[in-house]
Amino acid sequence: xxxAWKEYQEKNQQRFLDEMLELLRIPSISAKSECKxxxxxxxxxxxxxxxxxxxxxxxxxETEGHPVVYGxxxxxxxxxxxxxxxxxxxxxxxxxxxxxxxPFDPVIKDGKVYARGSADDKGQFYMHVKALETMVKTNTMAxxxxxxxxxxxxxxxxxxxKFVSQHKEKLKADVILISDSxxxxxxxxxxxxxxxxxxxxxxxxxGANRDLHSxxxxxxxxxxxxxxxxxxxxxxxENNHVTIPGFYDDVVNASKEERELMAKAPYNEQEYxxxxxxxxxxxxxxxxxxxxxxxxxxxxxxxxxGGYLGEGAKTVLPSKATAKISARLVPxxxxxxxxxxxxxxxxxxxxxxxxxxAFEHHGGEPYMxxxxxxxxKAAAKAVQTTFGxxxxxxxxxxxxxxxxxxxxxxxxxxxxxxxxxxxxxxxxPNEKYNLENYYKGIETIPYFHxxxxxx
Amino acid sequence: xxxAWKEYQEKNQQRFLDEMLELLRIPSISAKSECKxxxxxxxxxxxxxxxxxxxxxxxxxETEGHPVVYGxxxxxxxxxxxxxxxxxxxxxxxxxxxxxxxPFDPVIKDGKVYARGSADDKGQFYMHVKALETMVKTNTMAxxxxxxxxxxxxxxxxxxxKFVSQHKEKLKADVILISDSxxxxxxxxxxxxxxxxxxxxxxxxxGANRDLHSxxxxxxxxxxxxxxxxxxxxxxxENNHVTIPGFYDDVVNASKEERELMAKAPYNEQEYxxxxxxxxxxxxxxxxxxxxxxxxxxxxxxxxxGGYLGEGAKTVLPSKATAKISARLVPxxxxxxxxxxxxxxxxxxxxxxxxxxAFEHHGGEPYMxxxxxxxxKAAAKAVQTTFGxxxxxxxxxxxxxxxxxxxxxxxxxxxxxxxxxxxxxxxxPNEKYNLENYYKGIETIPYFHxxxxxx
Numbered sequence: 011x012x013x014a015w016k017e018y019q020e021k022n023q024q025r026f027l028d029e030m031l032e033l034l035r036i037p038s039i040s041a042k043s044e045c046k047x048x049x050x051x052x053x054x055x056x057x058x059x060x061x062x063x064x065x066x067x068x069x070x071x072e073t074e075g076h077p078v079v080y081g082x083x084x085x086x087x088x089x090x091x092x093x094x095x096x097x098x099x100x101x102x103x104x105x106x107x108x109x110x111x112x113p114f115d116p117v118i119k120d121g122k123v124y125a126r127g128s129a130d131d132k133g134q135f136y137m138h139v140k141a142l143e144t145m146v147k148t149n150t151m152a153x154x155x156x157x158x159x160x161x162x163x164x165x166x167x168x169x170x171x172k173f174v175s176q177h178k179e180k181l182k183a184d185v186i187l188i189s190d191s192x193x194x195x196x197x198x199x200x201x202x203x204x205x206x207x208x209x210x211x212x213x214x215x216x217g218a219n220r221d222l223h224s225x226x227x228x229x230x231x232x233x234x235x236x237x238x239x240x241x242x243x244x245x246x247x248e249n250n251h252v253t254i255p256g257f258y259d260d261v262v263n264a265s266k267e268e269r270e271l272m273a274k275a276p277y278n279e280q281e282y283x284x285x286x287x288x289x290x291x292x293x294x295x296x297x298x299x300x301x302x303x304x305x306x307x308x309x310x311x312x313x314x315x316g317g318y319l320g321e322g323a324k325t326v327l328p329s330k331a332t333a334k335i336s337a338r339l340v341p342x343x344x345x346x347x348x349x350x351x352x353x354x355x356x357x358x359x360x361x362x363x364x365x366x367x368a369f370e371h372h373g374g375e376p377y378m379x380x381x382x383x384x385x386x387k388a389a390a391k392a393v394q395t396t397f398g399x400x401x402x403x404x405x406x407x408x409x410x411x412x413x414x415x416x417x418x419x420x421x422x423x424x425x426x427x428x429x430x431x432x433x434x435x436x437x438x439p440n441e442k443y444n445l446e447n448y449y450k451g452i453e454t455i456p457y458f459h460x461x462x463x464x465x
Numbered sequence: 466x467x468x469a470w471k472e473y474q475e476k477n478q479q480r481f482l483d484e485m486l487e488l489l490r491i492p493s494i495s496a497k498s499e500c501k502x503x504x505x506x507x508x509x510x511x512x513x514x515x516x517x518x519x520x521x522x523x524x525x526x527e528t529e530g531h532p533v534v535y536g537x538x539x540x541x542x543x544x545x546x547x548x549x550x551x552x553x554x555x556x557x558x559x560x561x562x563x564x565x566x567x568p569f570d571p572v573i574k575d576g577k578v579y580a581r582g583s584a585d586d587k588g589q590f591y592m593h594v595k596a597l598e599t600m601v602k603t604n605t606m607a608x609x610x611x612x613x614x615x616x617x618x619x620x621x622x623x624x625x626x627k628f629v630s631q632h633k634e635k636l637k638a639d640v641i642l643i644s645d646s647x648x649x650x651x652x653x654x655x656x657x658x659x660x661x662x663x664x665x666x667x668x669x670x671x672g673a674n675r676d677l678h679s680x681x682x683x684x685x686x687x688x689x690x691x692x693x694x695x696x697x698x699x700x701x702x703e704n705n706h707v708t709i710p711g712f713y714d715d716v717v718n719a720s721k722e723e724r725e726l727m728a729k730a731p732y733n734e735q736e737y738x739x740x741x742x743x744x745x746x747x748x749x750x751x752x753x754x755x756x757x758x759x760x761x762x763x764x765x766x767x768x769x770x771g772g773y774l775g776e777g778a779k780t781v782l783p784s785k786a787t788a789k790i791s792a793r794l795v796p797x798x799x800x801x802x803x804x805x806x807x808x809x810x811x812x813x814x815x816x817x818x819x820x821x822x823a824f825e826h827h828g829g830e831p832y833m834x835x836x837x838x839x840x841x842k843a844a845a846k847a848v849q850t851t852f853g854x855x856x857x858x859x860x861x862x863x864x865x866x867x868x869x870x871x872x873x874x875x876x877x878x879x880x881x882x883x884x885x886x887x888x889x890x891x892x893x894p895n896e897k898y899n900l901e902n903y904y905k906g907i908e909t910i911p912y913f914h915x916x917x918x919x920x
Binding site: 101165205208210217223224225226228230231242246284286288290292306310313314315320322325326328333334336346364365406407408409434439 | 514676691754780793
């Protein structure tokens with residue numbers, strides 16, 4: 011088998027790459043209303059690619075938001091079925107001035123594809139489409155395969171829950187396979203066993219009913235930027251613990267065993283700092299960098315603006331200041347509960363000299379997958395086969411809000427098999443995906459199906 | 466005299482207005498490099514207007530920045546000379562979406578002219594040009610008049626100091642008259658006896674060398690928005706005193722007598738709050754609203770930005786956050802000293818997990834004018850004549866950085882005779898100037914010259 015897969019893949023590498031690039035050229039930014047047509051164009055292309063790659067059927071299915079692409083290849087109803095989840099939407103590319111090439115004008119440099127969505131998630135879900143083609147063309151399908159490729163992951167999958175519950179029969183499967191995460195390195199392959207949850211809100215502080223002259227009124231009227239800054243500053247204490255009452259109440263602390271296992275993962279503090287260009291790391295006292303991003307909940311400010319942002323100086327005492335604020339959650343925190351807690355907190359701590367309005371953007375629950383599950387074992391064995399090394403189980407810091415919904419609705423476990431790297435610049439300028447990882451993924455995926463069928 | 470002035474003015478009111486509107490249509494924004502040509506166009510128009518209004522000569526004079534307009538009408542070298550200072554540049558109009566009409570497309574509504582620069586300062590300095598015409602055409606000039614109309618007041622007059630010292634002879638005068646401030650109300654006329662100084666800086670906080678995924682790195686890498694928020698939050702204590710060591714060292718506290726006099730100025734807290742749409746005022750404990758904006762130094766954040774400012778949600782841990790921060794100063798604080806203090810302070814309090822860069826935009830010294838000076842007395846008498854009420858001496862909260870420079874270079878006192886109102890929306894959307902104040906100013910100014918010549 012291996013030889014057949016390798017041969018087929020090597021013969022078609024250039025085309026596999028060209029097809030990915032074509033997907034990357036579509037600005038499928040789900041957060042931007044002006045990209046609506048590009049979203050559909052992208053969905054149609056994914057559907058056609060599934061058919062071209064050997065799916066029995068594929069369709070673009072409507073939701074109240076951006077459409078979902080569904081596809082399937084059923085070889086034998088008695089065989090196990092793998093549901094592949096991915097998303098064809100991408101993060102906004104801003105700030106554009108920091109990109110070395112156009113975010114939707116893919117460039118290959120040093121064996122890497124630079125483009126928004128190259129790693130998150132077009133390049134990664136497309137590995138599964140090309141793995142399907144590889145197995146079909148070499149007559150080596152071991153399982154039935156279904157594809158659920160959504161278009162709203164980057165905005166919190168507001169419509170997928172409803173979609174899944176409406177199509178339970180169609181999506182029926184034995185395991186869910188997701189490549190939307192990263193591994194430590196090619197030398198140290200790893201598999202995520204969990205993702206953090208998310209609560210994302212926006213807070214607007216209003217002082218006077220209009221921008222004021224900072225001389226005429228400065229010192230006598232509350233400055234919403236200063237008030238918002240005080241609110242944000244109060245979110246963490248001197249040890250960088252979150253100060254919001256009740257924030258940690260539902261946190262299930264990682265076991266001593268898990269923390270010891272995590273400590274074994276290769277980590278070089280100096281390399282980490284050098285790669286990010288920072289003098290010191292930052293975070294909650296009493297936890298390592300791996301723990302801070304893996305097993306601990308956090309609060310970040312993702313954006314802030316108020317007053318005069320233009321060239322030069324303007325002596326204005328602004329009327330409004332706004333911030334986008336999000337929390338990453340761990341088991342068993344509830345996104346709903348934390349979101350409400352955040353919304354109430356900012357209203358509660360607002361001084362009477364300002365008005366505060368806060369609303370929710372989106373959220374998602376944290377998720378954990380057991381390492382003794384059939385799916386995890388098949389993934390570990392597949393990685394071991396192609397990387398020649400047993401993968402390290404790690405907790406990912408990111409969020410895939412749909413995980414808990416998929417498990418709840420379909421009653422099956424999720425397996426994360428990500429081939430990206432932490433330095434792929436996800437959600438940042440110059441996002442990239444290494445070609446080596448792309449091809450290695452396409453080579454590894456068939457083994458997952460093979461071993462999952464054998465288990 | 467009075468009848469002649471009143472008659473002439475009433476006959477020409479419409480033209481006086483039309484001429485002001487024409488000036489307001491030029492977007493002379495000194496802070497914006499793309500407005501360079503409009504700045505010159507505006508200067509040329511001011512020059513021509515001076516000539517048309519009876520000046521013996523007028524010229525557009527070069528500086529290293531935007532040009533200065535000089536004009537003069539010398540009736541008799543033995544008579545006293547009044548130097549009128551004003552500025553033809555304006556503040557940036559942003560945020561544009563809050564304007565009810567175009568900032569450079571003046572609209573007359575309810576007896577008010579709505580346009581950027583209507584009160585600050587085109588509409589106000591132009592009163593002096595029309596007062597000149599009135600006196601010339603009615604043969605009632607009592608003093609020599611010189612005009613110094615600059616184009617960089619809103620960016621801190623970086624080149625005027627040099628200009629003035631290079632043209633001391635040309636600018637030689639007995640008093641400087643400035644209409645670039647406001648009075649309490651038409652019913653309660655007032656004259657500023659001082660302006661606050663200014664120190665304006667920009668602070669940029671940098672964390673990682675690129676925007677990061679807030680999931681992958683959130684909790685382990687310093688968030689520059691949170692760090693900047695903590696820095697800003699630390700600028701004021703719980704009583705809203707500025708916490709920067711040494712900030713108040715050079716402050717000359719206002720005398721008990723002056724504070725008692727200030728307390729006499731009409732002030733209705735409820736009206737003040739209602740007009741601004743705020744529930745409570747804010748400010749330094751132990752001082753009234755009038756004192757907070759008049760005799761106390763302050764620190765304001767004029768602008769802040771960082772991370773994702775776009776539509777929807779982006780889970781980014783930003784690389785940079787920036788703030789524009791300014792302090793208003795009172796006698797005898799030094800702008801240079803406070804600016805350096807601010808720049809050093811932000812670098813000093815920066816934690817090692819971030820880099821902080823801070824630079825100066827501009828500054829200006831505070832200024833006080835004695836109420837027993839010849840000029841102040843002439844202004845008070847002029848206001849009393851046309852308003853029928855003795856003006857209240859007040860300290861203005863704004864800054865006119867050039868004041869201390871003019872006094873230092875020319876060795877003469879400055880008299881503030883502002884006809885604007887605090888609610889003219891200076892530096893804000895929908896800046897306006899009341900026609901009543903415009904005409905009243907043109908009517909009052911000739912009396913200043915008359916009384917100043919008599920003193």
